[in-house]
Amino acid sequence: MDKSVQREISSDDSAGGPRRDPDESDPRAVASGPVAGRLRRDLGALESYAALLGILIGAGIFTVTSDAGALTGPSVILGYVVLFPVILATSVPYSAFLSTPLGQEPGGEYTHISRTLDKTPGGRRLAFVGAWLKIISYIGAEAFLANSLADYLIAASGGRLAPESSRLPLALASLLFFYFVHLIGVRWFGRLQVTMCALLGVSLLALIGPGLFAVRAENYRPFITHGAGGFLASLAPLFFSYAGFESLAQTAGEVKDSTRRLPVVFLKGISGAGLIFVLMSIVAFGVLPGERLAASSAPMAEVAAVYLPVGAAWFVTFGAIMAITTSMNSTMLVPSRLAFILSRDGLAPGWIGAIHPRTATPVFGLTLTLAASAALLVGRQISLALNVAVFALVILYFLHSLTFLLLPRRNPSLAGLITVNMSPSLQRAAAWISLASMGVLIVSQVWQDISTIRGQSLWDRIANQKLTSVELAVVWGGIGLALYAYAVRRRKKGTRGQGDKETRRQGDGETFH
Numbered sequence: 001m002d003k004s005v006q007r008e009i010s011s012d013d014s015a016g017g018p019r020r021d022p023d024e025s026d027p028r029a030v031a032s033g034p035v036a037g038r039l040r041r042d043l044g045a046l047e048s049y050a051a052l053l054g055i056l057i058g059a060g061i062f063t064v065t066s067d068a069g070a071l072t073g074p075s076v077i078l079g080y081v082v083l084f085p086v087i088l089a090t091s092v093p094y095s096a097f098l099s100t101p102l103g104q105e106p107g108g109e110y111t112h113i114s115r116t117l118d119k120t121p122g123g124r125r126l127a128f129v130g131a132w133l134k135i136i137s138y139i140g141a142e143a144f145l146a147n148s149l150a151d152y153l154i155a156a157s158g159g160r161l162a163p164e165s166s167r168l169p170l171a172l173a174s175l176l177f178f179y180f181v182h183l184i185g186v187r188w189f190g191r192l193q194v195t196m197c198a199l200l201g202v203s204l205l206a207l208i209g210p211g212l213f214a215v216r217a218e219n220y221r222p223f224i225t226h227g228a229g230g231f232l233a234s235l236a237p238l239f240f241s242y243a244g245f246e247s248l249a250q251t252a253g254e255v256k257d258s259t260r261r262l263p264v265v266f267l268k269g270i271s272g273a274g275l276i277f278v279l280m281s282i283v284a285f286g287v288l289p290g291e292r293l294a295a296s297s298a299p300m301a302e303v304a305a306v307y308l309p310v311g312a313a314w315f316v317t318f319g320a321i322m323a324i325t326t327s328m329n330s331t332m333l334v335p336s337r338l339a340f341i342l343s344r345d346g347l348a349p350g351w352i353g354a355i356h357p358r359t360a361t362p363v364f365g366l367t368l369t370l371a372a373s374a375a376l377l378v379g380r381q382i383s384l385a386l387n388v389a390v391f392a393l394v395i396l397y398f399l400h401s402l403t404f405l406l407l408p409r410r411n412p413s414l415a416g417l418i419t420v421n422m423s424p425s426l427q428r429a430a431a432w433i434s435l436a437s438m439g440v441l442i443v444s445q446v447w448q449d450i451s452t453i454r455g456q457s458l459w460d461r462i463a464n465q466k467l468t469s470v471e472l473a474v475v476w477g478g479i480g481l482a483l484y485a486y487a488v489r490r491r492k493k494g495t496r497g498q499g500d501k502e503t504r505r506q507g508d509g510e511t512f513h
Contacts, residue, residue, distance in 0.1 A: 038355055038360060039106070039186075039253040039254050039340070039355060039360055040185075040186065040187075040254060040360035041253075041254055041255060041256045041258075042185065042186050042187040042190065042254060042256075042360075043186060043187075043190045043251055043254050043255045043256065044190075044255070044256055044261075045261050045264075045265065046190075046194055047189075047190030047191075047193060047194055047255075048248065048251065048255055048261060048262060048265045048269075049197075049265055049268075049269050049272075050190070050193040050194045050196075050197040050326070051190075051193055051247075051248055051251060051330050051333075052245060052247075052248045052265060052266070052269035052270070052273075052330075053197055053269055053272065053273055053326075054193055054196065054197050054200075054326030054327060054329060054330045055244045055245070055247050055248075055326070055327050055330040055331065056241070056242065056244065056245055056269070056270070056273040057200065057204075057273055057276060057323055057326070058145070058241075058244075058323050058324065058326070058327035065280060065281050065284050065293070065299065065300075066284070066293040066294055066299035067237050067294075068234040068237045068238050069234075069284075069285065069290050069293050069294050070290075070294035071226060071230045071231075071233045071234040071237075072224055072225060072226055072230040072231045072233070072234040073222060073223065073224060073225030073226070073230075073285070073290040074219070074220045074221075074222075074223050074224075074225075074281075074285040074286075074290060075223050075224040075225075075231050075234070076234060076238065076281045076285065077278060077281045077282055077285065078223075078224075078231070079231065079234050079235055079238045080238060080241075080274065080277045080278045080281055081278060082235070083235060083238055083239055083242060084242075084270075084271075084274040084278075085433070086433065086434065086437045087242040087245065087270055087274070088267070088270055088271070088274075088430075089429075089430035089431070089433040089434045089437070090397050090400075090401065090430075090434040090437070090438070091245060091246075091266045091267065091270055092267075092420075092422065092426075092427055092430035092431065092434070093112075093400055093401050093403075093404035093427070093430070093431050093434070094108075094112075094246055094249055094263075094266055094400070095262070095263035095264075095266045095267060095420050095422075096263070096404060096418045096420045096422075096427055097111075097112040097249075097404070097418075098249060098252060098258065098259060098262045098263050098266070098420075099259050099260075099263045099417075099418055099419040099420040100259065100414055100417040100418055100419070101259070101417060102115060102252075102414070103252050103258050103259035103262055103263075104252060104253065104258055104259060105252055105253045105341065106249070106250045106251070106252050106253045106254075106337035106338070106340060106341055107131075107249070107250070107252075107337070107338065107341035108134075108246055108247075108249035108250055108252075108338075109127070109130055109131070109134070109246065109249075109396050109399070109400045110127045110128070110130060110131035110134075110338060110341060110342070111127075111341060112400060112403060112404075113126060113127040113130065113399060113400065113403045114127035114128075114345070115411065115414065116403050116404075116406065116407050116410050116411045116414065117403065117406070117410055118411070119410070120410060124347075125481070125484050126399065128342070128347055128480065128483075128484045128487075129477055129480040129481060129484065130395070130396050130399060131338050131341075131342060132476070132477075132479070132480035132483065132484075133388065133392040133395070133396070133473065133476055133477060133480060134334070134338060134392065134393070134396060135334075135335045135338050135339070136385050136388065136392070136476050137385065137386075137388060137389035137392045137393060138247070138331050138334040138335050138389075139335055139369060139372045139373050139376070139385055140376060140382060140383075140384070140385025140386035140387075140388070140389055141244075141327075141331050141385075141386060141389055142175070142328060142331045142332060142369065142373040143171075143175075143373040143374075143376040143377050143382045143385070143386070144382050144386045145324055145327050145328045145331060146171040146172070146174045146175050146328065146373065146377060147167065147171050147377060147382065148324055149170070149171065149174050149321065149324045149325065149328065150166070150167045150168070150170035150171040150174065151163075151167065152317060152320055152321050152324065153170055153321070154166055154167065154170070155317065156314070156317050156318075156321070168377060168378070171377050172374055172377060172378075174325075174328065175370055175373055175374055175377075176370070178325075178328050178329055178332045179332065179366060179367075179369075179370045181329070182332055182333065182336075182361060182366050183359065183361060183363060183366060184359055184361075185359045185360065185361060186251075186254045186333075186360070186361060189329060189333065192329060193326060193329050193330065196322050196325050196326045196329065197322075197326055199318075199322045200319060200322035200323055200326060203315055203316070203318055203319030203322060204276060204280075204319060206308070206315055206319075207280070207283070207300065207303075207304055207315075207316060207319065208276075208279045208280060208283055210307050210308065211283035211286075211287055211303065211304070211307060212279070212282070212283060213307075214283075214286070214287050214306060214307040215282065215283065215286025215287055216286060216287070217286075219285060219286050219287070219288065219289050219290075220285060220286065225290060236441070236444070236445075239390070239394075239441065240390055241277055242270075242273070242274075242277075243389075243390050243393050243394075244327075244330075244331075244393070245266070245269075245270055245273075246393075246396070246397070246400075247330060247331070247333070247334050248262065248265065248266060248269070249262070250333055250334050250337040250338065251333065251337075253337070253340075259419070263420045263421075280300075283303065284299065284300065284303050287303045287306050287307065288302065288303055288306065300316050300319075300320075301316045301317060304316045332366070332369060335365065335368070335369045335372075336361075336362040336365030336366045336368075336369055337362065337365070339352045339353050339362060339364075339365035339368070340352075340353035340355070340362045340365060341353070346487070346491045347484065347487040347488075347491070348487065351364055352364050352365055352368065353365060381465075383465045383466075383467075384465075384467075384472065387467065387468075387469055387472055388469055388472035388473050388476055390469070391442075391445055391469035391470070391472075391473055392473060392476075394438050394441050394442055394445070395438075395442060395473070397434060397438045398434075398435060398438035398439060398442060401431045401432075401434040401435040401438065402431075402435055404427075404431045405428065405431050405432070405435070445469055445470070446470055449468035449469055449470040449471070450470075452466075452468050453468060453471075
């Protein structure tokens with residue numbers, strides 16, 4: 001980055017740029033400000049694509065297609081096509097922000113919103129609560145994925161593992177495995193992610209390639225089985241397949257040439273994932289009738305059994321296991337990088353974001369992620385964090401797109417540093433499409449949750465672990481507001497104490513240069 005731009009960003013708070021260390025020119029590290037240690041830039045373009053595709057093509061694609069099919073039939077294919085431009089439009093503001101100096105550090109929405117709305121009352125508070133909800137969501141997702149991996153491993157064992165006695169140990173063991181991978185360095189996270197994505201790719205080729213030649217046109221009729229209402233209802237579970245793409249922004253402090261590479265990875269990676277979703281749904285609904293898919297507990301395995309050799313169905317299970325592990329690996333990274341950036345901004349204790357000098361990883365942030373995910377598993381309370389995840393992400397997408405639209409007025413200096421290869425008018429159009437789409441999803445979820453609240457008492461929802469997404473968002477959001485108020489008060493107290501100490505030193509005749 002040009003030195004004059006560095007000086008402009010670091011000297012002008014209104015530019016919204018991150019605070020820099022004097023030696024920021026080192027391309028392998030990103031400064032951590034008051035937090036000890038530095039992140040290391042050990043990830044390249046290949047690892048970035050693997051991180052994005054790994055978290056998008058999770059195990060959900062092996063089941064969500066049939067779940068949505070029960071609502072609308074083969075028009076699931078159309079659902080994926082309809083959602084693709086919406087997600088792509090939502091990614092454009094991320095690409096734009098990442099093409100600025102903000103693309104050199106993690107934080108994602110928190111960094112983008114807080115730097116844009118730094119002078120707006122409540123701007124940093126809003127960014128903090130969004131980051132808090134995201135941390136909770138990803139911890140819940142990590143616990144859920146660990147539990148799902150245990151289920152798949154038990155199924156793959158052919159009855160040699162007892163579900164009740166093996167599920168929790170297997171889930172905890174998988175958490176520990178990925179924790180230690182991240183602990184020893186982001187380079188190993190990247191290498192493992194690339195390897196697992198390659199194996200996942202092979203299993204997808206084996207599933208999709210031969211399957212395209214086994215489709216039957218009559219299985220696509222009727223195309224929409226439950227009318228417009230059913231099709232619209234299917235968009236919510238299908239959206240889950242795309243959710244989480246923004247987690248790639250958390251690698252910004254560890255990707256080489258991140259401001260140039262990450263915007264391209266976003267656009268190309270999401271396009272690749274969308275193509276895979278469409279092809280898998282074409283094969284699924286073309287090979288088996290929709291009724292059989294909806295009734296199957298392992299739909300893609302049943303699909304593969306039609307055209308793959310006898311005994312090859314295990315390959316689909318292997319693909320699902322790779323899909324879960326790639327998602328777990330990427331998900332483990334997110335909360336610790338958010339904790340790092342919050343610590344650097346003085347909104348979390350410094351030790352939470354401390355970077356180990358040898359491995360260049362946020363050890364305490366990773367340890368807290370492990371502990372919280374394990375606690376949800378042991379306490380069987382995954383739903384408390386998971387049920388708010390998609391709703392929280394939709395809210396964050398909405399706020400992020402809104403912030404991008406406000407950027408030229410709230411922070412023109414930062415807006416002028418956008419270098420993504422796309423016209424400003426097209427960037428704004430994409431942000432408006434995202435804003436409108438996410439707004440519709442939010443209203444739809446709130447309406448659905450209000451209906452649930454009216455039809456079931458609070459105690460019944462608590463007893464059945466069926467609290468709505470809106471209720472959980474309010475509860476976790478309230479906790480986030482309380483944590484922010486405490487962090488601000490603690491920071492002010494620390495600043496005031498430091499000022500008093502300096503005054504006493506000056507009174508004792510000390511000279512400061």
